[in-house]
Amino acid sequence: MSGVAGKGIHDVGGDPAPACDPDDHPHEYWERRVDALMVLLSGAARSPDVAAASRAGAALLRVDQIRRQIEALGSRAYGEMSYYERWSHAIAGVLLESGVITTAELARCMEPRAAAPGGSAGAGS
Amino acid sequence: MTAAAVDPAFRVGDRVRVRRSDPPGHVRTPFYCRGHSGTVERICGRFPNPEELAYGRPGLPPIPLYRVRFLCRDLWPDYAEHPSDVVEIEIFQHWLEPAAAPAAPIGAKR
Amino acid sequence: MNTAEAGAQGYYRRLQAAVEELLILKGIVTREAIDAEVAAMEQRSYRRGAQVVARAWVDAQFKARLLADGSAAVREFGFEIGPMHLIVVENTESVHNVIVCTLCSCYPRMLLGMPPDWYKSIEYRSRVVREPRAVLREFGLVLPDAMTIRVHDSSADMRYMVLPRRPAGTAEWSEEALAGLVSREALVGTAVAARHQSDDNSPV
Numbered sequence: 001m002s003g004v005a006g007k008g009i010h011d012v013g014g015d016p017a018p019a020c021d022p023d024d025h026p027h028e029y030w031e032r033r034v035d036a037l038m039v040l041l042s043g044a045a046r047s048p049d050v051a052a053a054s055r056a057g058a059a060l061l062r063v064d065q066i067r068r069q070i071e072a073l074g075s076r077a078y079g080e081m082s083y084y085e086r087w088s089h090a091i092a093g094v095l096l097e098s099g100v101i102t103t104a105e106l107a108r109c110m111e112p113r114a115a116a117p118g119g120s121a122g123a124g125s
Numbered sequence: 126m127t128a129a130a131v132d133p134a135f136r137v138g139d140r141v142r143v144r145r146s147d148p149p150g151h152v153r154t155p156f157y158c159r160g161h162s163g164t165v166e167r168i169c170g171r172f173p174n175p176e177e178l179a180y181g182r183p184g185l186p187p188i189p190l191y192r193v194r195f196l197c198r199d200l201w202p203d204y205a206e207h208p209s210d211v212v213e214i215e216i217f218q219h220w221l222e223p224a225a226a227p228a229a230p231i232g233a234k235r
Numbered sequence: 236m237n238t239a240e241a242g243a244q245g246y247y248r249r250l251q252a253a254v255e256e257l258l259i260l261k262g263i264v265t266r267e268a269i270d271a272e273v274a275a276m277e278q279r280s281y282r283r284g285a286q287v288v289a290r291a292w293v294d295a296q297f298k299a300r301l302l303a304d305g306s307a308a309v310r311e312f313g314f315e316i317g318p319m320h321l322i323v324v325e326n327t328e329s330v331h332n333v334i335v336c337t338l339c340s341c342y343p344r345m346l347l348g349m350p351p352d353w354y355k356s357i358e359y360r361s362r363v364v365r366e367p368r369a370v371l372r373e374f375g376l377v378l379p380d381a382m383t384i385r386v387h388d389s390s391a392d393m394r395y396m397v398l399p400r401r402p403a404g405t406a407e408w409s410e411e412a413l414a415g416l417v418s419r420e421a422l423v424g425t426a427v428a429a430r431h432q433s434d435d436n437s438p439v
Contacts, residue, residue: 005147006147006148006149006156007147007156008152008156010338010339011152011155011156011157011337011338012337012357012360012361013155013156013157013158013335013337013338013360013361013364013365013388014156014157014200014201014337014361014364014365015357015361015365016361016362017357017358017361017362018358019358019373020353020356020358020359020362020370020373020374021352021353021356021358022353022373022374022375022420022425023352023353024351024352024353025352027349030248030251030252032273032276032277032349033251033255033269033273034251035273035276035349036269036272036273036276037251037254037255037258037264037269037272039272039276039344040264040268040269040272041264043317043318044317044318044319044344044345045272045275045315045317045345046317046318060263061181062178062179062181064151064175064178064179065178065179065180065181067151067175067179067338067339068150068151068179068180070339071151079357081247083340083352083355084247085245085247088247088248088250088251088254089247089250091251091254092250092254095254095258097181098181100258100261100263101254101257101258101261105257106250106253106254106257109252109253109254109256109257110249110250110253112249153338153390153391154390155337155338155388155390157337157364169320169391169392169393170320170392172391172392175391190391190392190393192393197364197367197384197386200364201365205366206366206367206368206369206384207368207380207382207383207384209383210367210383210384210385210386211383211384211385211386212364212385212386212387212388213385213386213387213388214388214390215388215389215390215391215392215393216390216391217391
């Protein structure tokens with residue numbers, strides 16, 4: 001990534017880069033769930049009616065916080081992690097920062113389980 | 126405390142220059158346009174400051190957001206494609222100054 | 236990442252499952268809400284944008300409203316797009332528009348669904364503001380030399396969709412048939428709408 005001081009690793013407009021690959025891949029199910037959670041937590045699907053949105057309560061997080069987390073990853077992680085891995089990392093990071101969840105709670109939930117009570121250990125195929 | 130609303134400082138057609146500034150934090154002014162001049166294409170409205178939203182702060186009062194049109198040949202010294210090609214970028218008011226003004230970078234050491 | 240049914244899951248998949256579970260346990264979201272949003276996102280696709288384009292092609296007043304206020308016109312058309320601020324930019328015989336988010340991957344998701352891999356790639360984000368025609372050639376699009384390109388960098392609160400030019404020879408076509416001519420790439424500007432898909436993807 002760029003070594004120019006003051007230029008974020010994500011700020012790539014104008015950088016030399018290889019040819020584009022026009023191909024696409026279908027999103028995996030867990031990636032769709034990351035996306036969906038992002039929409040819910042950031043209020044991206046809310047009505048543009050400001051009054052209704054404020055009655056429903058403020059969004060739990062802002063996409064700007066997510067972006068900041070991703071931009072702070074460091075060039076190696078940024079380059080090696082997939083798009084939704086970066087989002088997943090960032091969502092957890094913002095929720096930890098704001099105290100919605102704690103590291104201890106996450107650790108308990110991330111422990112591998114032999115069975116999946118209520119299907120909670122897996123997000124599907 | 127709610128600060129007073131920020132009035133738009135620029136109008137459509139104004140020549141503006143992007144501050145040559147390079148702070149850390151979450152910035153939505155792409156590096157490649159900093160220090161360059163363009164023309165205000167439209168005023169998009171007023172929006173909370175993403176630099177503050179990124180840290181969980183409200184980013185108020187909302188700041189005028191502009192779309193600024195840059196000639197590619199101004200952005201890239203060796204631009205080899207069409208001379209009328211442009212890049213249009215959304216830039217917040219606090220990153221813009223009149224193009225004719227003496228450069229006043231914020232916090233830059235160089 | 237492999238999608239093994241059981242056994243080893245990727246670290247971030249495991250993290251994501253744990254975050255979901257915690258948020259559900261804490262009553263912050265429900266599983267049903269996540270499931271519903273997954274389903275809603277699957278319904279959002281470039282086909283919605285294609286329908287809007289087709290309407291603009293047959294209805295000049297709708298087109299004018301679309302270009303003046305993209306969000307209002309899309310809501311008028313009937314799509315729920317949340318608080319998105321949409322700007323629709325029109326391709327003409329002299330101007331071709333291309334959309335990018337150099338800083339991340341901002342895209343009109345609430346209308347068009349999830350963006351394609353190439354749109355999110357460092358290659359596209361780096362180069363399309365620097366050498367747009369070279370990038371478009373990699374997508375099979377060759378523009379006439381006299382055309383001007385407008386690249387829109389979606390750097391803040393706006394989101395963008397291209398209104399491609401209506402192909403010649405479609406004057407009697409239904410909206411449904413017209414919408415079938417509009418690809419996801421045409422809405423971003425890496426293709427044009429064409430009656431026949433050809434290798435050089437030349438504009439009609």
